Amino acid sequence: MKEDNMLARVARWExxxxxxxxxxxxxIRKQAASEGGPPPGVPAKGLLLMHDAAxxxxxxxxxxxxxxxxxxxxxxxxxxxxxxxxxxxxxxxxRYEVDVQxxx
Numbered sequence: 126m127k128e129d130n131m132l133a134r135v136a137r138w139e140x141x142x143x144x145x146x147x148x149x150x151x152x153i154r155k156q157a158a159s160e161g162g163p164p165p166g167v168p169a170k171g172l173l174l175m176h177d178a179a180x181x182x183x184x185x186x187x188x189x190x191x192x193x194x195x196x197x198x199x200x201x202x203x204x205x206x207x208x209x210x211x212x213x214x215x216x217x218x219x220r221y222e223v224d225v226q227x228x229x
Contacts, residue, residue, distance in 0.1 A: 131170065131223040132195040134187045134202065138213045143178035145211020150174055163187075166201035168194040181213055188223065195220070 153174060156164065163169045171188035187202065189195040203218070 131226065132189045132192065133221045133223050134185075134189065134195065134199055135217075135219045135221060136185045136187075136202070136215060137217045138183040139181060139216050140213030141176070141181040141183055142211035142213075143181070146176040146178055146181075146183055149183075149212055150176070163198075164201070164205070167198040169198055170194075183212060188226075 157172075163172060167187070168189065169187045170190050173186040174183070175185075176183040187198060189198055199218070199220075
């Protein structure tokens with residue numbers, strides 16, 4: 126891993142309810158607004174939460190600045206459950222190096 130590469134944690138869920146996906150996203154937005162960012166123990170530099178309501182799938186991509194932040198965040202996130210029922214079950218958590226990050 127290059128020293129300047131960020132790391133991405135990609136978690137995937139299946140079997141989710143469409144309304145629950147939207148409610149969970151809203152709850153995460155509210156928590157982030159009230160806490161000023163990610164939850165305690167998750168030193169993330171960015172977070173994307175995406176869902177496919179028609180197929181009951183969701184994906185969260187959490188970006189970390191370095192290996193230490195990734196380990197801490199991964200440990201915390203593995204111990205957490207989504208805020209509210211209906212997210213289905215987590216089917217995978219993968220780690221990637223971020224090669225390119227663009228924002229318009």
